[in-house]
Amino acid sequence: MNxxxxxxxxxxxxxxxxxRVAGERGILQANVRTVAAEADVSAGSVLYYFPxxxxxxxxxxxxxxxxxxxxxxxxxxxxxxxxxRLRAMIDAGIPDEISxxxxxxxxxxxxxxxxxxxxxxHRSIVERQVMxxxxxxxxxxxxxxxxxxxxxxxxxxxxxxxEDSYDMYPLIGLGLDRDECRRxxxxxxxxxxxxxx
Amino acid sequence: MNxxxxxxxxxxxxxxxxxRVAGERGILQANVRTVAAEADVSAGSVLYYFPxxxxxxxxxxxxxxxxxxxxxxxxxxxxxxxxxRLRAMIDAGIPDEISxxxxxxxxxxxxxxxxxxxxxxHRSIVERQVMxxxxxxxxxxxxxxxxxxxxxxxxxxxxxxxEDSYDMYPLIGLGLDRDECRRxxxxxxxxxxxxxx
DNA sequence: CAGAAAGTTGAATGCATGTTCAAGTTCCTT
DNA sequence: AAGGAACTTGAACATGCATTCAACTTTCTG
Numbered sequence: 123m124n125x126x127x128x129x130x131x132x133x134x135x136x137x138x139x140x141x142r143v144a145g146e147r148g149i150l151q152a153n154v155r156t157v158a159a160e161a162d163v164s165a166g167s168v169l170y171y172f173p174x175x176x177x178x179x180x181x182x183x184x185x186x187x188x189x190x191x192x193x194x195x196x197x198x199x200x201x202x203x204x205x206x207r208l209r210a211m212i213d214a215g216i217p218d219e220i221s222x223x224x225x226x227x228x229x230x231x232x233x234x235x236x237x238x239x240x241x242x243x244h245r246s247i248v249e250r251q252v253m254x255x256x257x258x259x260x261x262x263x264x265x266x267x268x269x270x271x272x273x274x275x276x277x278x279x280x281x282x283x284x285e286d287s288y289d290m291y292p293l294i295g296l297g298l299d300r301d302e303c304r305r306x307x308x309x310x311x312x313x314x315x316x317x318x319x
Numbered sequence: 320m321n322x323x324x325x326x327x328x329x330x331x332x333x334x335x336x337x338x339r340v341a342g343e344r345g346i347l348q349a350n351v352r353t354v355a356a357e358a359d360v361s362a363g364s365v366l367y368y369f370p371x372x373x374x375x376x377x378x379x380x381x382x383x384x385x386x387x388x389x390x391x392x393x394x395x396x397x398x399x400x401x402x403x404r405l406r407a408m409i410d411a412g413i414p415d416e417i418s419x420x421x422x423x424x425x426x427x428x429x430x431x432x433x434x435x436x437x438x439x440x441h442r443s444i445v446e447r448q449v450m451x452x453x454x455x456x457x458x459x460x461x462x463x464x465x466x467x468x469x470x471x472x473x474x475x476x477x478x479x480x481x482e483d484s485y486d487m488y489p490l491i492g493l494g495l496d497r498d499e500c501r502r503x504x505x506x507x508x509x510x511x512x513x514x515x516x
Numbered sequence: 517c518a519g520a521a522a523g524t525t526g527a528a529t530g531c532a533t534g535t536t537c538a539a540g541t542t543c544c545t546t
Numbered sequence: 547a548a549g550g551a552a553c554t555t556g557a558a559c560a561t562g563c564a565t566t567c568a569a570c571t572t573t574c575t576g
Contacts, residue, residue, distance in 0.1 A: 148432030164555050231490055232429035235345025244491035271510060276503040280481060287480035293428055294441035306473040313468060313510045351564060361525050372564060
């Protein structure tokens with residue numbers, strides 16, 4: 123194993139450690155010492171691989187957001203039938219339990235004023251998720267299975283907005299029934315697309 | 320003016336100062352010194368009125384959340400006609416510019432792991448907002464102007480979820496057109512209630 | 517007006533944090 | 547095996563933070 127890949131592994135291990143700490147105890151509990159302990163290394167080692175701790179936080183948030191999107195994209199591309207795909211996307215978008223990653227997504231919003239580099243990441247994830255839905259809706263509309271009653275761009279945005287809120291609510295202790303949430307979103311999609319789901 | 324009301328005024332001034340700092344520079348920039356400077360007092364004074372700085376933060380977040388809800392409740396009670404009321408609620412729920420208060424609402428989510436007392440406040444605001452919509456929908460359904468195509472409880476929840484996301488997006492730099500957002504929510508309501516809006 | 521109560525201050529304290537670094541260890545290359 | 551590069555460590559340092567407090571000023575009260 124050459125040196126640069128071992129370096130990359132080490133960095134990944136630190137990112138993973140930060141994600142565990144932030145996901146379990148809150149992003150504000152993630153600092154050089156807690157992450158070092160979680161990764162079973164010294165504080166000095168953390169800063170050997172990342173010039174500043176902020177860089178590690180940025181890498182972790184970026185990783186979380188990218189994985190988050192990537193998971194949804196994969197689900198979308200796996201299912202060909204528009205109706206099935208839409209159902210799969212909504213199911214995946216409103217998971218049964220709030221993952222620690224989701225927690226990082228929302229808690230990291232508080233970091234944005236002090237770390238402007240993170241802003242484009244957040245924005246672009248929402249935009250890409252909207253595009254994912256939009257493409258699906260347009261395919262379905264194209265083959266006639268969806269008959270959109272309002273602009274598809276607006277429907278796609280609404281679907282992402284619903285998902286985002288229903289994913290955030292558990293963080294504030296609002297334990298809505300996840301099946302009901304999915305049903306509510308599906309019902310909206312069915313109405314807006316004039317199509318049974 | 321008696322002593323206890325002057326004390327209350329002083330506390331309110333500190334709460335207001337914290338809200339200004341948090342709203343303009345981010346909630347993580349709010350600390351004893353920045354708030355003291357904003358209120359033109361010394362750091363010692365801040366802690367004369369609040370036993371700990373956390374208590375001040377809690378008071379400010381509670382104030383923001385309560386005002387937030389109160390504003391919406393007042394709008395709802397001012398308009399009798401269900402269709403008009405619903406329109407007014409959605410208009411108020413998706414303001415043209417993100418207020419500094421809204422910023423505090425979302426950024427304070429990151430504080431929850433370390434300040435569990437705040438969790439019930441957040442939860443209860445969402446719940447009460449849902450109740451506000453639900454009541455309006457039920458009145459409209461009762462008089463026949465709304466003909467809900469799905470359970471009103473679910474429609475009310477969806478409306479609040481849409482609002483919450485569209486209010487959060489500006490914080491991550493996603494500058495969607497506010498008119499379009501309102502239109503998208505209104506279009507959903509119109510579909511779900513089988514009623515022109 | 518005098519004494520007490522309330523309010524204010526800014527320096528001092530203690531703790532947590534990010535970062536540096538000299539010293540040591542492990543790994544790789546020749 | 548030798549020497550150098552990569553890595554690791556933990557103590558040390560600087561900074562920022564909430565909090566305390568003794569001294570002082572203002573306001574109230576009888």
